[in-house]
Amino acid sequence: MxxxxxxxxxxxxxxxxxxxxxxxxxxxxxxxxxxxxxxxxxxxxxxxxxxxxxxxxxxxxxxxxxxxxxxxxxxxxxxxxxxxxxxxxxxxxxxxxxxxxxxxxxSPIDFFSAKGLQSASNIFTALITPELSIFDIALKALIETVYIALTATVIALPPSFILSFLSARTLMKGSTLSFSIYNVIRFITNFSRSIEPLIWAIIFSVWVGIGPFAGMLALMVHTVASLTKQYSEQIEDIDNGPIEAIEATGAHPLQVITYAIIPQIVIPFLSFTIYRWDINVRMATIIGLVGGGGIGTMLMQYQGLAQWHEVGLIIIMIAFVVWIMDYVSARIREALR
Structure with a gap:
């Protein structure tokens, strides 16, 4: 050996x-x-x-x-x-x-050139003097973005939860069949996770058409792959003591999962899920740039027209919502520890 x-x-x-x-x-x-x-x-x-x-x-x-x-x-x-x-x-x-x-x-020369600095000054001046007339439209698009992220996260939870047990090495090494299932699921989730949500958004925009549905599907696929990995790693790191104790009573494997594994993973799973929703809110903005709906699509339209005052308002609104989400997410995850 x-x-x-x-x-x-x-x-x-x-x-x-x-x-x-x-x-x-x-x-x-x-x-x-x-x-x-x-x-x-x-x-x-x-x-x-x-x-x-x-x-x-x-x-x-x-x-x-x-x-x-x-x-x-x-x-x-x-x-x-x-x-x-x-x-x-x-x-x-x-x-x-x-x-x-x-x-x-x-090219530091281009970065600090007079022409470049003047162009940057014009853009930043426009960004800090936002056009408030589009506030209602931007707010609607921003709410759509938040719900795209929320829906993708919620729909991704059940398959992620189930697949996490099937892709946990410690639970699937008992037989050749179970280990084969483990390898197949690991391969699929690793492959899906390696493709960025931006690429998935392009694929689904062609598949179902441009709009929030394509954006939601893109985030959902990537969320399933990411949460499955995080959940399965948490399962692999749990204490084996309760598992061995319940198995010694002759309990069915489902009973072992219910009474020995799930109680140890509930809090970490909730923490991972909330953090993933936080990530999805950020990503929902980006995938809008390629037709995934939400405020990202609106941002792309105004940027293409070089309407920087409108772009400034959208950026400020995005930054505010992301800051709120980050703060709330951090507080909830801290409370769960």
């Missing part, structure tokens, strides 16, 4: 070294060097295979001389990092900073 463990660590450390060397080569060839000199990098699948081959051979040589950075990362001991591994890590970090600066096209 230990032999297999050592072999697995060796493979993982080798792959880590391959990745870091490949990453440095790609960063230098595709981003940093073309920005410094006139150089056109080669493209194509064969070139990528070549980079991987170079990284693989280099990693093998590095391991032969016991200079592996990957082995240091995976090691439980606190010995010093090999010299080559240290240089490789610093080179990868430096390449990341330089490549990030180049890709994001950072």
């Amino acid at each position: 230990q032999h297999h463990s050592e072999k697995g660590i060796a493979i993982q450390s080798y792959l880590i070294d391959v990745f870091f060397i490949w990453y440095v080569l790609i960063s230098l060839d595709r981003i940093i060097i073309p920005a410094l000199i006139t150089y056109i990098p080669l493209h194509g699948f064969i070139i990528q295979v070549g980079y991987l081959a170079i990284a693989g051979i280099s990693s093998y040589i590095v391991r032969r001389f016991e200079q592996s950075a990957g082995m240091f990362i995976l090691s439980d001991t606190h010995h010093a990092m090999p010299l080559f591994g240290k240089h490789l890590m610093w080179l990868a970090f430096s390449c990341s900073i330089i490549a990030g600066w180049i890709i994001t096209d950072i």
